[in-house]
Amino acid sequence: MSTHTDLIPQDGHADDHGHHGHDTGASHSTFKGYMTGFVLSVILTAIPFWIIMSGGLHTSGMTALVILAFAAVQIVVHMIYFLHMNSKSEGGWTLLALIFTIVLVVITLSGSIWVMYHLDHNMMPSMMEQQMKNMP
Numbered sequence: 001m002s003t004h005t006d007l008i009p010q011d012g013h014a015d016d017h018g019h020h021g022h023d024t025g026a027s028h029s030t031f032k033g034y035m036t037g038f039v040l041s042v043i044l045t046a047i048p049f050w051i052i053m054s055g056g057l058h059t060s061g062m063t064a065l066v067i068l069a070f071a072a073v074q075i076v077v078h079m080i081y082f083l084h085m086n087s088k089s090e091g092g093w094t095l096l097a098l099i100f101t102i103v104l105v106v107i108t109l110s111g112s113i114w115v116m117y118h119l120d121h122n123m124m125p126s127m128m129e130q131q132m133k134n135m136p
Contacts (some may be wrong), residue, residue: 001104008116029081029084034081034082036081037077037078037080037081037082038081040074040075040077040079040081041078044070044073044074045074046072048066048067048070051063051066051067053065079098085098114127
């Protein structure tokens with residue numbers, strides 16, 4: 001029966017079927033790291049829940065902004081503690097892919113809101129009545 005050390009060639013490099021020993025830069029989390037992420041996630045969920053259940057803040061806009069801020073922080077916590085994303089993992093490509101995705105989402109959402117606003121503005125019933133009166 002062969003041991004693990006028998007599978008590694010004498011030059012210290014693993015063969016093509018085993019681990020190459022190259023570090024991808026991704027942090028390998030520990031139980032403490034996962035528990036830290038879990039506790040932060042629970043806190044970042046409980047605080048907005050408490051805000052809503054207690055009647056919210058002074059205005060609904062302020063309540064929405066606070067909840068969105070907590071959501072953004074929770075996204076970052078999940079990316080760091082559970083997805084192990086940082087600037088070193090996979091040579092920085094995962095962070096670059098994340099930034100590219102965020103840019104695409106922002107362009108799509110802002111473009112959609114812009115189009116919907118102009119459709120709503122240009123299709124108002126009063127504008128339609130005014131156009132009907134100007135027709136020959």
